[in-house]
Structures are given as C-alpha cells and as structure tokens.
Amino acid sequence: MLAFLFTLFVSWLNLWGPQKPLVLQPAPFPVARPLFAVAAVRDERPGRPPLAWLLTSTAATVQPVDLQGGTETALQQFAARSLPQPTAARYRVTIRVLECRVQEVPAANRQAAGQLTVRLAFDWQNVEGRTVTLTEYRSGARYQRPLTDRTVVETALQQNLLGGFRYLQQWLEQGVRQDARLATAVRPSFRYETRQTEADTLFYDPARPLSWTDFTGQPRPKGRYAAAVFPGFAYQGRPRVVNGTIELELWLKVFVVRSSSWVAPDQRTAYNLNHEQRHFDLVRLVVERFRRKASPDSLTVEDYNSILQLQYLKSFTEMNHLQDQYDQETHGGTDAAAQERWNRRIDAELRGYGIVR
Structure with a gap:
C-alpha cells in the first residue's frame, strides 16, 4: 500500500509538479574580435510567456518551463560568457x-x-544618441528527444542563439563597408574646381585671373558702373562609407557666369578689371571660410548634409554682404584710396589662407 501511494505521488509530480528550468550553457564564439558586444537584453515578447512548453516524463501533458534566471538574465549571461571580452568592440x-x-x-x-x-x-x-535598429534574425529548429532527457532542448536553444551572434557579426562585416547607419564619424575632404570645362562658366583659379574676354554679357544702359561681374559659389558632395566612416568628398565651385558679366564701351581698363577681380576674390575667401567651418568636429553622422546646407546659406549671406560693403566703400571702384585699402586687405587674406603667395 505504501509503495502504491509513493508511485502515485511521483506520477502526480510528473503531471503537475514544476519542471526544472532550462540551463543555457555558453558556447565559444568563432570570431576572436567581434565587432559587437551585447550591452543589454530586453524581452519584448507579448505578455512574456514561459519560453518552453515541454512534455513531462509520462507524456501526459506539457508544462511551462523557463530559462534559469529568466529570459533576459539568461541571454545576457550567455552573451557575456560566449563572446570575447568587449573592450575592442565597435558596436554595443x-x-x-x-x-x-x-x-x-x-x-x-x-x-x-x-x-x-x-x-x-x-x-x-x-x-x-539615436537608437538604430540594425537587423533582425529569424531561426528555428525541429527535434525529437526521449521524454527523460531535455539536453537536446538546451542545445537547440544554445546553437540558435549562437547562430544569431554569427549572423550579426557577418551583417556588420558587410554593413560597415557601405551602410551609413553604421558610421561613427564624418571625414570631409575638399577640392576646388578649377578646370575650365564649361563655355559660359569660369571657375576661380589663382593662376587664371579674370580678363575682359570673360565679360560677354550685353552692357547695361549708361549708369554708375563701368562694368559688372556676377560671381557665385556652390558645392557638390559625394559620400561613401569606408570602414565605418562617412568619407565625404566635396567639390567647391567658385565661378563667374560670363554671359551675366558685362563691361561698358571704352571701360576696359586695368583699374576697372582689378575692381571686378576683387569681387571674384571675395567669393573665394568666403568659400575658404565655409570650408574651414565644415570640419569633422562640426559634422554629425545623422545631420551632416543639413549642417552643410545651413553653413552654405550663412556663407551665401556673408558673400552678399561683403559684395555690397565693398561696392559701397569703394563707390563702385571710383574711390581709388578705398580701392587700394580693399586691395591690400584682400591680398593679405588670400596669402593668409595660402590661396596665393
């Protein structure tokens, strides 16, 4: 009778007693220096249900079983024990x-x-500080096991989770070369366009100053100016991701539109040409300041384009202000003393920036 009651009690435990939690053993990661380390684990399963529903040893029913320590803690410990030390990891x-x-x-x-x-x-x-969802990993497995041995369950979990780490490492290895979301810095480089490739556009080149042949526009009716030049500037960017850095190649274009520039009859003097050249020089100086403001420290990975646009607009405003100030103080070039003061100022800045010697 006593033996019968004991057997009945054991059967009751198998049917209704709680099963031991699953133990997630660490597994060696095959990459010595992974690109990532696991900073945190969050269980976002709706309702956070038990992880497993396993058959009892009698196969009479399934019972809920969790990981030892809970899903978040178990996965965090699994990552910490399976992955190498995270000191050199680029992405947490x-x-x-x-x-x-x-x-x-x-x-x-x-x-x-x-x-x-x-x-x-x-x-x-x-x-x-912006959270970026990099990728998702989906996996699964089917198995069969003896009712009295749950080892295959723990092994399947271990291998599928380790497969997630391998997948992330491979994804990062590919993405770090081309995915801007993975960039950690912006490194701009600048080139000034000096090639004379367009018939109606003259690009600024210290070795090729303005000449009267560049003024092809129709002269305006008689007024206060002997000539007029219409310089401007623009930039063109070409970003590419190189080993986690956005390499931003920027072409700076300081130009004069020939067909918008004109000179009145009998006004093709060296003095007047110098005045117009200084308008062109002022734009080049403004663009040099724009270039220096667009430093790696000032550009963020997320907003580098909008930051450049804002600096461009500010520099364009500065350019217009300087042009107006220059014409007002030199009275359109008719005040020789004021013109000479501006000549010296502009030359000094051109030398200071290394544009001319």
Whole structure:
C-alpha cells in the first residue's frame, strides 16, 4: 500500500509538479574580435510567456518551463560568457527578444517532438544618441528527444542563439563597408574646381585671373558702373562609407557666369578689371571660410548634409554682404584710396589662407 501511494505521488509530480528550468550553457564564439558586444537584453515578447512548453516524463501533458534566471538574465549571461571580452568592440548592441518559444507534442516510441522558433532584433545607439535598429534574425529548429532527457532542448536553444551572434557579426562585416547607419564619424575632404570645362562658366583659379574676354554679357544702359561681374559659389558632395566612416568628398565651385558679366564701351581698363577681380576674390575667401567651418568636429553622422546646407546659406549671406560693403566703400571702384585699402586687405587674406603667395 505504501509503495502504491509513493508511485502515485511521483506520477502526480510528473503531471503537475514544476519542471526544472532550462540551463543555457555558453558556447565559444568563432570570431576572436567581434565587432559587437551585447550591452543589454530586453524581452519584448507579448505578455512574456514561459519560453518552453515541454512534455513531462509520462507524456501526459506539457508544462511551462523557463530559462534559469529568466529570459533576459539568461541571454545576457550567455552573451557575456560566449563572446570575447568587449573592450575592442565597435558596436554595443541591445538584443530585443521578439519571439523565443519551444513547443512539444508527443511522438512515437515515447519521444517528444519539439519545434523551436527564435526572432531577435539588434539595436545600436549611435554616437549621437539615436537608437538604430540594425537587423533582425529569424531561426528555428525541429527535434525529437526521449521524454527523460531535455539536453537536446538546451542545445537547440544554445546553437540558435549562437547562430544569431554569427549572423550579426557577418551583417556588420558587410554593413560597415557601405551602410551609413553604421558610421561613427564624418571625414570631409575638399577640392576646388578649377578646370575650365564649361563655355559660359569660369571657375576661380589663382593662376587664371579674370580678363575682359570673360565679360560677354550685353552692357547695361549708361549708369554708375563701368562694368559688372556676377560671381557665385556652390558645392557638390559625394559620400561613401569606408570602414565605418562617412568619407565625404566635396567639390567647391567658385565661378563667374560670363554671359551675366558685362563691361561698358571704352571701360576696359586695368583699374576697372582689378575692381571686378576683387569681387571674384571675395567669393573665394568666403568659400575658404565655409570650408574651414565644415570640419569633422562640426559634422554629425545623422545631420551632416543639413549642417552643410545651413553653413552654405550663412556663407551665401556673408558673400552678399561683403559684395555690397565693398561696392559701397569703394563707390563702385571710383574711390581709388578705398580701392587700394580693399586691395591690400584682400591680398593679405588670400596669402593668409595660402590661396596665393
């Protein structure tokens, strides 16, 4: 009678007693210096249900089973013990557990047939504090096991999670070469366009100053000016990602439109040409200041384009202000003393920036 009651008690435990939690053992990661380290794990499964529903040893029912320590803690420890030390990792990621479930049903020969489903999202907070979802990982496995041995369940979980780490490493290795979201810095480089490739456009070149042949526009009716030149500037950018850095190649274009520039009859003097050249020089100086404001420290990965646009607009305003000030103080070039003062000022700035010697 006592033996019967003991057997009944054991059967009751198998049917209704809580099962031991699953233990997630660490597994060696095959990359000595991964690009990432796991900063945090968040369980975002709706309702945070038990991770597994496993058959009891009698195959009479399934019971809920969790990871030892809970999903977040177990995965965090698994990452810490499986991955190398994160000191050299470039990206510290947060793993969001979107799905992680094991479901078993009875199979032949007192076996349990199980299905594992895993879906993880990997987030990274970039250097500017913005959270970027990098990629998602989906995986799964089917297995059969003896009812008395749960080792295959723990191994399947281990290998699928390790597969997620391998997937992220491969994704980063590819993305760091071309995905701007992974960039950690912007490094601009500048080139001034000096090639004379357009018939109606003269690009600023210290070795090629203005000549009267560049003034092809129709002279204006008689007025206060002997000539007029219409310089401007623009920039063109070509970004590319190189090893986690946005290499931003910028072409700076300081130009005069020939067909908008004119000279009145009998006004083709060296003095007047110098006055117009100084208008061109002033634009070149403004653009040099624009270039120096667009430093790596001033450009952010997320907003480098809008920052450049804002600096461009400010520099364009500065250019217009300087042009007006120059004409007002020199009275359109008719005040020789004022003109000479501006000549000296502009020459000094051109030398100071290394534009001319």
